[in-house]
Amino acid sequence: MSVIEVSSVEKRYGNFTAVSNVSFQANPSRIFGILGPNGAGKTSTIRMINNITAPDSGSITIKGKHVSEETQQLIGYLPEERGLYKKMKVGEQLHYLAQLKGLSSKQAKENVGFWLDRFEASSWVGKEVSDLSKGMQQKIQFIATISHDPEICIFDEPFSGLDPINSELLKEVILELKAKGKTILFATHRMEQVEQMCDDICLFNNGKVILGGELSGIKKSFGRNTVNLEFKGDGSFLDKLENVRINNRSNNFAEIRLLDGADSQEILKAAINQVEVLTFELVQPTLNEIFISTVQEDNKKGAKA
Amino acid sequence: MNLAKLKIIIAREFMSRAKTKAFLLSTILTPLFIVAVTVVPILITAWDGDDEKVNVYAVVDDSGIFADRLIQNYPERYFNANDMILDSLKKDVMAENIAGIVVLNQAVYDGDVEPEVIYTTGGISVLGDVRREINKVWVDAHLEAENLSPHLQELIRKRIELKTSKLTETGTTKEENQFAAFGLAYVMAFTIYMALFGYGAIIMRSVLEEKTSRIVEVIISSVKPIELMMGKVLGVGMLGLVQLVFWMVLYSGITIIAAPLYLLILGKSGGAMMTQMPAEAPQMPFVLPELEISYIVLFLVYYLLGYIMYSSLFAAVGSAADAESDVQQFMFPIMIFIIIPMILLSKVATDPNSTFAIITSLVPLFSPILMVTRLGVTAVPWWEVGLSIVLMVGMIFLLLWIAARIYRVGILMYGKKPSYKELAKWIMYK
Numbered sequence: 001m002s003v004i005e006v007s008s009v010e011k012r013y014g015n016f017t018a019v020s021n022v023s024f025q026a027n028p029s030r031i032f033g034i035l036g037p038n039g040a041g042k043t044s045t046i047r048m049i050n051n052i053t054a055p056d057s058g059s060i061t062i063k064g065k066h067v068s069e070e071t072q073q074l075i076g077y078l079p080e081e082r083g084l085y086k087k088m089k090v091g092e093q094l095h096y097l098a099q100l101k102g103l104s105s106k107q108a109k110e111n112v113g114f115w116l117d118r119f120e121a122s123s124w125v126g127k128e129v130s131d132l133s134k135g136m137q138q139k140i141q142f143i144a145t146i147s148h149d150p151e152i153c154i155f156d157e158p159f160s161g162l163d164p165i166n167s168e169l170l171k172e173v174i175l176e177l178k179a180k181g182k183t184i185l186f187a188t189h190r191m192e193q194v195e196q197m198c199d200d201i202c203l204f205n206n207g208k209v210i211l212g213g214e215l216s217g218i219k220k221s222f223g224r225n226t227v228n229l230e231f232k233g234d235g236s237f238l239d240k241l242e243n244v245r246i247n248n249r250s251n252n253f254a255e256i257r258l259l260d261g262a263d264s265q266e267i268l269k270a271a272i273n274q275v276e277v278l279t280f281e282l283v284q285p286t287l288n289e290i291f292i293s294t295v296q297e298d299n300k301k302g303a304k305a
Numbered sequence: 306m307n308l309a310k311l312k313i314i315i316a317r318e319f320m321s322r323a324k325t326k327a328f329l330l331s332t333i334l335t336p337l338f339i340v341a342v343t344v345v346p347i348l349i350t351a352w353d354g355d356d357e358k359v360n361v362y363a364v365v366d367d368s369g370i371f372a373d374r375l376i377q378n379y380p381e382r383y384f385n386a387n388d389m390i391l392d393s394l395k396k397d398v399m400a401e402n403i404a405g406i407v408v409l410n411q412a413v414y415d416g417d418v419e420p421e422v423i424y425t426t427g428g429i430s431v432l433g434d435v436r437r438e439i440n441k442v443w444v445d446a447h448l449e450a451e452n453l454s455p456h457l458q459e460l461i462r463k464r465i466e467l468k469t470s471k472l473t474e475t476g477t478t479k480e481e482n483q484f485a486a487f488g489l490a491y492v493m494a495f496t497i498y499m500a501l502f503g504y505g506a507i508i509m510r511s512v513l514e515e516k517t518s519r520i521v522e523v524i525i526s527s528v529k530p531i532e533l534m535m536g537k538v539l540g541v542g543m544l545g546l547v548q549l550v551f552w553m554v555l556y557s558g559i560t561i562i563a564a565p566l567y568l569l570i571l572g573k574s575g576g577a578m579m580t581q582m583p584a585e586a587p588q589m590p591f592v593l594p595e596l597e598i599s600y601i602v603l604f605l606v607y608y609l610l611g612y613i614m615y616s617s618l619f620a621a622v623g624s625a626a627d628a629e630s631d632v633q634q635f636m637f638p639i640m641i642f643i644i645i646p647m648i649l650l651s652k653v654a655t656d657p658n659s660t661f662a663i664i665t666s667l668v669p670l671f672s673p674i675l676m677v678t679r680l681g682v683t684a685v686p687w688w689e690v691g692l693s694i695v696l697m698v699g700m701i702f703l704l705l706w707i708a709a710r711i712y713r714v715g716i717l718m719y720g721k722k723p724s725y726k727e728l729a730k731w732i733m734y735k
Contacts, residue, residue, distance in 0.1 A: 014730065050526040052717070069307065069529065077526040083519030088321060099313050100527040144523065 001064055002027050003152060003183040004049060009058035011044050018044040019055070020207040026183050026200070028151075031174070033194045033215070034187040036204030037295060042187050043080065045204070046154055049185070050077050062152065073102045076150035080157045080187070082141050084129045091116075091125035094144055101148035108147070115143040119169070134161050142170065146177070153177055154185040159193060171197070191288040203291065205298045211290070222290060224282040227256040227264055233275030241267060247289055252278075257289050310528050311536050318511075318540025323547070332548050336555055339492075362422075362435065363394050366409040374442040375407075382438070383407070398425055407435065414446065485594035490654055490681025494647075494674045496549070497608055501643050501673065504545045504612055505619040509632060511537060512623030512716070521716045530713035535705075538616045542609060549608060553601050560595055603690065604677055610697040611673025615639065617701075617708035624715030631722050646674035657683040667693050669700035707732060 002025035011019040019041040026032040034042050047053045049060055051067040062071040085093055091112070098108035116122045119139045129137060138161050146153060155174070159167050174197065178184055188194060194201060195215070202212035211218065230253050238246055238254055243262035248255040258264060264282055271277050285293075322328050363386035366372035375383040386394055386406070397403045405424030412418045420439050422432065448458045512534075515521040524533055622635040646665070653662040657679040666675035672693045679685050714731040715723075723731070 047717075052522070052525050072527060075526065077523070079519065079522040079526075081519040081522065083515075083521070083523060085321075085515075085520055086518060096313070096317055097523065097527070100310055100524065102310075141523075 003063055004032075004185070005059075005061045006045070006049070007059050007061075009045070009048060009055045009060060011041075011048060011053065011055050017207050019048070021058075022204075022207075022209050023058075024202045024209060024212055026152075026185055028181050028183045029178055030199040031178055031184045031186050031197050033198035033201040034185060034204065035189075035191075035194065035201055035291060040204035041207040042204050043156065044207075046077070046156060046185070046187060049154065050075060073148070074150055075152045075154060076101075076145040076148065078142060078145040078153075078155045078158055080160075082138065082161075084137060084141060084144070086130040087128055089125070090121075090127055090129060090132070090140055093129065094140065094147060097144045098147045101150075103148050111147045111149060112143065115147050118173070119143060135163055135166055138162055139166065142173075146173075150182070152183045152185070154187075156187045157189070158186070159188070159190065191286065191291060195287045201287075203294055205295050206302060208298075210298045211294050215287070218290065219284045219287070222285045224284060225258045226283050226285045226289060227254075227258065227267060228279065228281045228283055229254050229256060229267070229271060229277070230279035231271060231275040231277050235275065237270050237274040241270065245289075245293070247286075247292075255286070255289070257285060257293065306532055306535070307528065311532050311539075314528070314533060314536025315540040315543070318537050319543050322507075322541065322544050328544070328548075332551055335548075336552055360431065361403050363389070363397070363403055363406045364409065365389075365391065365394070365406060368409060368411040368414055370411075370414050370446050371409045371439070371442055374445060375438065378442065379438055382435075395423065398423060401425070404431070405435075407439070409439070414443070486682050487654060489594045489596075490678045491650070493604055493681055494650055494654075494678040496552075497604075497611060497673050497677055498643060498647055500545055500549070500608055501611055501615045502640075504541055505615050505639075507541055508537060508616045509619040509623040509636075510629070511541070512620050512712070513626055513629060513632070516624060516716050517628070525716070530716060531709045534617070534620050534709060534712050538613060538620060542612050542616065545612060546605065546609065549605065553596060557596055600680060603680055606694065607673045607677050610694065610701065613701050614670065614673075614697065614704055615643065617705050621708035621711040621715065624712040625718075625723055625728060627719060627722065634722075642670045643674075646671040649675060650678055654678050654682055657685075663689060667696060669693070669697045672697055710734070 004024075004026040006025070007023050009019055009022045010017070022041070022045060024032075034046070036042050044053070048055050049062075049067065051069065051072050060067045062074060065071055088096075094112040094116070095105070095108050098112055099105060103111065113122070116125065119142075121136070121139055121143070124132060124136065124140070129140065132140065142158065145155070153174075158170060158174070162170060171193075174184065174186075186194070186198060198215050200213065201215050201218065202209045204210070232252060235249075235251065235254065238249065238256075241256070241262075243259045244267070245257045245259060246254050247257065256267060258267075268277070268280055271280070360382060362383050364372045364375055364383045365386050367387065372383075372385050372387065376385060391406070394403070394406050398405055405422050408421040408423065410418075413420045422435055424432075444462065448461060453461070515524070515533075521533070618639050622632055622639065625635060626632045649665055649671070653665060653675050656662055662675070662679060665671055666679050667689065668675075676685070676690070676693050680690075710732045711728055714734055
């Protein structure tokens with residue numbers, strides 16, 4: 001049995017359907033990526049898992065129990081829109097938030113102390129949040145999310161606003177949490193992070209899950225339908241190619257996705273005619289490419305229907 | 306409702322404010338401010354003309370009836386100026402060598418013309434004294450001319466004072482100054498009015514701040530929205546309670562030391578004033594009525610119930626808005642319900658047992674102000690107090706229900722300002 005089971009969940013706001021027939025499972029020691037364009041229903045779904053809002057139909061269970069106040073204690077949630085009490089001291093604030101997650105005052109103090117050390121932030125204890133830089137506030141917010149040692153961590157865009165050094169630290173901690181057997185939900189727009197970290201993904205569009213499963217499996221299913229072309233010379237021939245989509249184009253590189261009927265050998269010919277080809281490689285599409293093409297196809301279907 | 310978590314929230318809402326300088330200052334400065342705007346002007350009036358200023362009047366009296374009597378009765382105020390030239394006296398007045406000239410004659414004695422006082426500066430209170438003193442010697446002169454016995458003269462001079470007693474529930478009568486009770490009732494009603502607005506605004510701002518700073522989503526992933534809302538309402542309510550109790554204690558302390566302190570400050574001049582003034586003047590220029598324990602308790606009960614009614618509405622307003630500039634539209638209907646009883650206040654206070662007063666003071670949203678007013682000026686039957694409390698508690702359940710339902714949706718809604726129709730929809734959401 002999965003730790004988080006979302007089955008056939010619907011959520012409507014008035015006439016607007018935010019989430020429609022969504023199902024997925026997330027398991028321990030794995031990082032589950034929730035992807036999708038803005039307004040696709042990611043945050044609505046995450047809020048329901050957090051028992052902030054309730055689904056109109058369908059069910060969500062955490063370790064086999066329906067979401068409730070009790071299951072809230074098992075979750076640490078980092079919302080996309082960050083927020084802390086500006087005029088409250090860092091130490092008091094973390095202590096307060098940990099207690100609201102059900103920790104005793106003493107336990108809360110211990111855990112907060114541990115994580116402040118881990119993030120080299122112990123000296124900020126007496127400072128008001130408004131006196132901290134944005135990056136520091138991010139760290140404090142992250143500590144607030146995990147200080148009660150939750151079995152489930154839900155991170156919505158955890159890396160936004162962090163410099164590379166702190167991003168690396170955060171990534172390290174998230175992978176540590178995974179190694180400890182936590183179930184991690186990770187919502188983001190940044191595909192390279194998903195590719196680096198996620199084991200499973202589900203892709204949302206217009207309130208529905210349009211793609212889901214193990215990341216490696218999904219990539220395999222798309223086959224080697226992408227050409228990585230490195231060249232020297234005038235790249236204008238790229239504009240004349242048909243049935244392709246070109247990503248990551250620069251003066252001497254193009255990532256070319258083959259669409260229906262496009263032939264990689266035709267592209268190679270066209271390239272040789274005009275430029276000096278340095279590399280020509282057929283590869284699996286990047287997650288970025290999968291994201292874009294799947295969402296666009298789904299939108300086309302929606303427009304036809 | 307998870308009581309352990311509610312307690313944690315209440316404690317934070319209370320402590321985070323109680324520790325601020327703003328709270329400390331407002332707790333201490335508010336009574337000082339009230340003292341400054343009420344007591345100080347009275348003290349200044351009482352002092353007026355006592356020192357520095359010349360307080361001597363020249364009496365020009367060609368009838369010979371008034372001058373001697375005035376000078377004999379009030380030697381420090383009047384001197385005889387019959388043989389002096391009016392023009393030079395006027396110069397003295399302009400130079401402030403003397404305070405003024407009192408012009409009297411036979412026609413004044415006969416009652417055909419009014420006595421004339423020529424002066425440049427001087428307070429109403431001094432002129433009032435002059436009028437009273439001329440009046441006294443005028444009456445004296447007439448009474449003597451009528452050759453009445455001293456006993457009859459005394460009867461005629463006698464002024465009736467009212468000794469008021471209020472009948473209370475327990476049947477005992479207690480001597481009380483009705484005007485003071487009236488004043489107190491006003492002050493208490495006004496205090497509730499200020500508290501409803503003041504603490505309500507704190508709640509509203511705090512909800513709005515949690516929403517705009519987005520911490521609210523973190524908190525409601527740990528507790529139910531209603532727990533956060535109630536924790537805030539109760540925490541700030543306790544803060545208000547602490548403030549009010551402190552002020553009550555302070556006031557009670559002042560009523561005990563006020564009279565001795567007054568005499569100490571004004572010393573001899575105050576004493577002299579008392580002997581000069583006839584019976585109509587009170588011992589002190591102001592009287593501080595005592596606060597009965599039962600009144601304090603009821604006052605606090607009405608404050609608390611009224612506060613919960615209104616603050617839950619303010620919380621709903623804060624949750625529906627995105628910025629402080631948005632709240633005006635939603636504040637308006639709430640403000641009306643706080644202001645209406647203030648408009649009815651004087652009518653209820655002057656006729657506290659009328660059907661009008663009884664009915665309006667039973668309306669739950671008006672009770673906190675109007676019942677406190679009535680309790681201050683009359684003995685309100687216990688069943689009316691009980692009924693109003695029951696009605697308010699019922700109202701609290703209704704308003705809390707509505708407010709909580711708006712709140713739980715509002716705190717997660719950003720962007721467009723909702724219309725009243727949308728608010729109604731929020732209430733109906735599952």
